[in-house]
Amino acid sequence: MDANQRIARIAAHLHPSNVQMEGGSVLERANCRAKGGAPGFKVAILGAAGGIGQPLAMLMKMNPLVSVLHLYDVVNAPGVTADISHMDTGAVVRGFLGQPQLDAALTGMDLVIIPAGVPRKPGMTRDDLFKINAGIVKTLCEGIARCCPNAIVNLISNPVNSTVPIAAEVFKKAGTYDPKRLLGVTMLDVVRANTFVAEVLGLDPREVSVPVVGGHAGVTILPLLSQVKPPCSFTKEETEYLTKRIQDGGTEVVQAKAGAGSATLSMAYAAVKFADRCLKGLRGDADIVECAFIESRVTELPFFATQVRLGRTGVEEIYQLGPLNEYERVGLEEAKKELAGSIEKGVSFIRK
Ligand SMILES: NC(=O)c1ccc[n+]([C@@H]2O[C@H](COP(=O)([O-])OP(=O)(O)OC[C@H]3O[C@@H](n4cnc5c(N)ncnc54)[C@H](O)[C@@H]3O)[C@@H](O)[C@H]2O)c1
Numbered sequence: 001m002d003a004n005q006r007i008a009r010i011a012a013h014l015h016p017s018n019v020q021m022e023g024g025s026v027l028e029r030a031n032c033r034a035k036g037g038a039p040g041f042k043v044a045i046l047g048a049a050g051g052i053g054q055p056l057a058m059l060m061k062m063n064p065l066v067s068v069l070h071l072y073d074v075v076n077a078p079g080v081t082a083d084i085s086h087m088d089t090g091a092v093v094r095g096f097l098g099q100p101q102l103d104a105a106l107t108g109m110d111l112v113i114i115p116a117g118v119p120r121k122p123g124m125t126r127d128d129l130f131k132i133n134a135g136i137v138k139t140l141c142e143g144i145a146r147c148c149p150n151a152i153v154n155l156i157s158n159p160v161n162s163t164v165p166i167a168a169e170v171f172k173k174a175g176t177y178d179p180k181r182l183l184g185v186t187m188l189d190v191v192r193a194n195t196f197v198a199e200v201l202g203l204d205p206r207e208v209s210v211p212v213v214g215g216h217a218g219v220t221i222l223p224l225l226s227q228v229k230p231p232c233s234f235t236k237e238e239t240e241y242l243t244k245r246i247q248d249g250g251t252e253v254v255q256a257k258a259g260a261g262s263a264t265l266s267m268a269y270a271a272v273k274f275a276d277r278c279l280k281g282l283r284g285d286a287d288i289v290e291c292a293f294i295e296s297r298v299t300e301l302p303f304f305a306t307q308v309r310l311g312r313t314g315v316e317e318i319y320q321l322g323p324l325n326e327y328e329r330v331g332l333e334e335a336k337k338e339l340a341g342s343i344e345k346g347v348s349f350i351r352k
C-alpha cells in the first residue's frame, strides 16, 4: 500500500460515521491480537455523555478493578467513547448509542451506574425533575431487568428519593428485584459533609468521616454531626451552619452555575468513590462501609439512607442510626415526613 492509499484508509477510519464504537484504529479490531480476558469487573455508565457521565467515564477508565467499560447515551456516545478509549489504562471501552443499543450495553455487566436525566436549574427543586427523569429511569431499569438482572445498580438520577423506589418497582414487576443490589447514590452528601466539617475543624477532609442519613434532597439530607470521626463537638451555631450547608450543597452549585446545570465534577468524583467501594465489596474485601439510599427497615419508611456494609452480594448489612442528639431527632422527623411523599410518588408512578 503506498502513502496515499494509507492516508485515504486512515481518513476513512476517522470519518465520524466510521468512528469505531469499540475503539477506533487503522486496523480493524478483528485484526488485532486479542488481549485475552483481563480480570476485573464489567461496568456500564448510562448517561455517559453528560456532565457527570463524561468525567465519571474518565475516572472509571482509570480504575484498575474495571476490565470492561460500556458507555451508553442517547447522544454523543461515539465521541466520548473514542476520546476515553485512547487512555492507556487497562479497561476496554465500548460505546452504545440510543435505545436500540441499550441491551447490548447492559448484557454481562456487574455494575451499572446511572447518571442519565436532566439536571436542575436555579429555582427548581429535585422533585421538579421527576416528570422527565422518572420515565428515563424506568426505561433504563427495564433494560437492566432484561439484560443484567444480577448487576449492582448505582442510581444517581434525581430525584433519588423517588427514582430508587421507581427502580425497585420496575425490578419487582420484572421478577428480578434484589434490594441488596439497588443503591441510591448519596455519596456526594458525605463528600460535602466531610469537606465542610473539616473546614470548620481545621482538619484535612481525608481524616474526617461524617455519616449522612435519610435521603438526597433538602431536609431529607441529615448529617449526623454527633457521630463524626474523629470524635469532636460543635457549638449550636456550627451545627446549624454545617447542617444547612450540607443540605443546600447541591443548590449552592446550581446557583453558582447559573443555569448551566448542577454538580458534575464533584458528583463524578463521589460516584467513582462509591462505585470503587461497591467493586471492592464484590471482590470480597472486608469492612466496606458507606452511606447509601436503599430498601431498609431502620425506620418505618420502606427506603432510607444509612451506613451499609457492602460485600459480594451488594448490601450485606444495614446499620442502625445509633444514638442521635435532640437536634438530629427533630431533623429525622422532618426528613421522614418529606421522604414518605417522595417514596410514595415513585412507587405509584409504576403501580398506577
Ligand atoms: N445523586 C446525586 O447526588 C446527584 C448529583 C448531581 C446530579 N445528579 C443528577 O444526575 C442527573 C444527570 O446530571 P448531569 O449534570 O450529568 O446532566 P446532563 O444533562 O449533563 O447529562 C445527562 C445525560 O443523560 C443523557 N440521557 C438523557 N436521557 C437518557 C436516556 N433515556 N438514556 C440514556 N441517557 C440519557 C443525556 O443525553 C445526557 O448526556 C440529573 O438528574 C441530576 O439531577 C444527582
Ligand SMILES: O=C(O)C[C@H](O)C(=O)O
Residues within 6 Å of the ligand: 119, 120, 126, 158, 188, 249, 250, 251, 253, 254, 262, 263
Ligand atoms: O442539586 C442537584 O440538583 C444535584 C445534586 O443532587 C446535588 O446534590 O448536587
